[in-house]
Amino acid sequence: MNPTARLAKVASRPEHVGLGVMLALAVGAVALGAGWVRGPGSAVVVAVMLASVVGIIGVAFLGGLETRRALAPYGLLKPGILWLSLFFLAPLWSMMVMSLSSKQGRFDFFPSFTWEWDNYRVALTDFRPQFMRSFGYAAVATVLTILIGFPLAYVIAFRGGKYRNILLGLVVVPFFTSYLIRTLAWGNILADEGPVVSIIDNLGLRGVLESLNIMQNGKLLNTPAAVIGGLTYNFLPFMVLPIYVSLEKIDPRLVDAAMDLYSSASSAFRKIVVPLALPGIFAGSLLVFIPAAGDFVNAQFLGNPQTTMIGNSIQDQFLRQLNYPVASAMSFVLMFVITIAVLVYTKFMGTEDLA
Amino acid sequence: MAAKLNRRQFLIRSGIAGAGALSLPALLAACGGGDGGSGGGGDGSLFFENWPEYIDDETVALFAEASGIDFKYTDAYNDNNEYFAKVQPALAKGNKIEADIIAPTFWMAARFVQLGWAQKLPVDKIPNMANLRDDLKGQPWDKDQQYNLPWQTGIAGIAYNMKATGREVKSVEDLFDPAFKGKIGMLTEMRDTMGLVLMGLGKNISEIATFDDAAAAFDKVEKAKNDGQIRAFTGNDYLDDLSAGNFAACVAWSGDVLQLAKDNPDVKFIIPEEGGTSWFDTMIWVKGSENGDAVAKWMDYVYDPVNAARITASVQYMSPVKGVQDELVKLGGEAAALAEDPLLFPDDATVARLQSWGALAEEEEAKFDEAFAAITGA
């Protein structure tokens, strides 16, 4: 087939043009951002990107109605994709490069790329306790948010009636105060001479709580429990809202029908409501587990030197030890583990339901 | 269904979207550029970024009025390492930062000087520099006193809450007393914390040059941390925990605790039997700043004993300026009482109990920092 005919064939498949332009923009943005090209090279890349934008407009102009219609979404997507590629993908590439670099001296601020796999070894061995701790705390916090959030979402969805939106608002509103201030407030509440500890002492529950390792030496603050509590609290709405969304979609007549069919309400609950709420629980779990695993604020304000999480370590390596290579390696390991979880989820559930 | 989309509409929509995306950065740059900062331009402005609670209420205004300089003073300098990490990307590339003067702790100032990020002070425009205390002159990293001018000096010792401990605290070993398990605080400032522990082990910290010399102390602190002895490693935020009784005792800085003890008589500060560490924060003129005259005027102003006394009366640290004691007496009242305070004006016996760190080589310092970071759990 001669070139003109081939070109015509391509032009007749506007999605290909659209996709091609998207790809060109995305790759170009990453190339510019991550520094694959410098100087004259960047000029070339920018030229290619501009050409592709002009190209898509040209094709739309020259093509028929159907072409324009097919190309419209790509046109709308252009700026967003450009931005995300430049400021999300390119940084990830930069970080990957940095994670394989090494410093030539303590105050070498421009590490050079040396395929330094040792950074990963350091990240995985020296910081293993922090990694395990982070995933552990995040997992416990996730379970706790399910236990607390599900009844809340259930009541709002099924009993809320016309007060639904107000109740949802009530759940969300507290989180319009500053994240840091909320966490500091928990420091207040859990302080040694604070109300909670006093109540526990008065009720004589200290022994019980200490054996469960929730309190340590009569302290509630600066303990792992306090950190987990902070994580649970701060990410609760991320569990309540998705569960609510999936519960709301359940037709209450289904539940009624189930109660007619099954002998007890709890069976109906177990067999109908819970499975239908699963997508919400899944989404919520991801939305809680992921940020919780990478958090460092709760550990900083509510924890002690033995409860540090991987977020604290990354922050320390990055901002105090100035050890960018190892910090990047640690970030990558964290990202890697979490991405696997996300991919498993999307395979299982589809990305549509994440919204 | 076929939505009619004529050429014009498509063009317009695409164009808007595209133009929007491309003009945004320009918009942002315009917005961002407008607030670049006041330092580094013109003769009449100055920006001093200092530690928190390190000056009184009046000096800033008085200086601005007297000199006519547009003086910006902030207390955003919270931690040496954090600040260093914040500014090194710019300074390493040869760009300037907003601040003209900063007051890092002596070892960080040494690093700035060694990296070439401090400018030579316009010494001939600072006549009051002669008032500098003799013991602070001629640091090994600045023998000719060309780069730094101390801001305040102090002691790191032990602060304790009598109500929480139930007894007096006298020695570094008390920090490791199992009776205080989970109620001990230590500072994130490595040299102060490890300095005390090393002195507790009978070492002289000015003679410590390699990590191996100090390894025993690091092991001891690590063990204490693992046993749950240490509740937290803090910056300046130990004060409230101390006051509330969350800490029974902690490594602390003299001036802070003195300010606190006024309101809370249960809180006391001591220099341990084995000794305390002596440190100082010092002003340096950051590379890239062009406000040399303003810098000189400020330094000269605060080295006038009258002004120095006013600052000391508020922050209650040891002034690096000679003659402050007499000025405090002249001020009368509470300030005069400070003139008698052995922690502000230590007698020779007390001074003999203080030790300060020598300079550490780059690789050794790295080992110290790494080991300490591992202990503080970061």
Added chain:
Amino acid sequence: MTAFSRRQRIGQRVINTFAGLGLAYIFLPIFVIIAFSFNAPKGKFNIKWQGFTLDNWANPFAQEELTSALWVSLRIALISTLCATVLGSLIALSLSRYKFKGTGGVNLFLVLPLTSPEIVLGSSLATLFINRGVNFGYVTVIIAHIMFQISFVAVTVRARIRGFDWTLEQAAMDLGATPSRAFWKITFPLILPGILAAALLSFALSIDDFIITFFNAGSLVTFPLQIFGASRVAIPPQINVLATMLLIVSVSLMVAGTVLGNRRQRKLAGN
């Protein structure tokens, strides 16, 4: 409806109690924050209740640095929300209105920033800026905020306009309107509430963002950064006051939005 047996009623009560406790749990720190804004602390930290005072509310802007940090945060939030709402809505529009190849890929691409831990987003962006020698400050913070806000806006707006009846536009055009007119006069006003809601929420996200800003601000101090720095030295009660004020403003906006929305719905239904 089926009549409820006694067991079922008890079960209902139990769940209601749990939910009530949950709500109380959510509000507990908020009450503490509001309460302590009336505290007159003797020391530098606002931890122990010492005495009731209205002084803090009389002088909410007494802490200069806190107030200027708040301004900085507000300006950043304004600019970034504006840009992110536009960019995000465009993406949402394209995803919901059109079926095209690559929807799955774009979906995934959108969701990734939302599901990455903030620390990874923040530190990677900082690495990029360091590598390219960009000075940290306003620009870097705004760029960082827009980046995570785009995803948020896109996903939220798309959820809101799902199920939107696009045939309305077709109807308008059959009646003689140009596509542009149909969009702006029919579609846009109907999806505007969704866009505004997303904008409002992402505005709140931007003001409160800490971790990503922490890595990319350089010497710039935003409200959360100021609190973080201050928390190690002194926590003046003004922080509580300002936080409570922010809360009141956000709640009022939300209530206003809901009331206006209900009124509009009633108007539409009435017609």
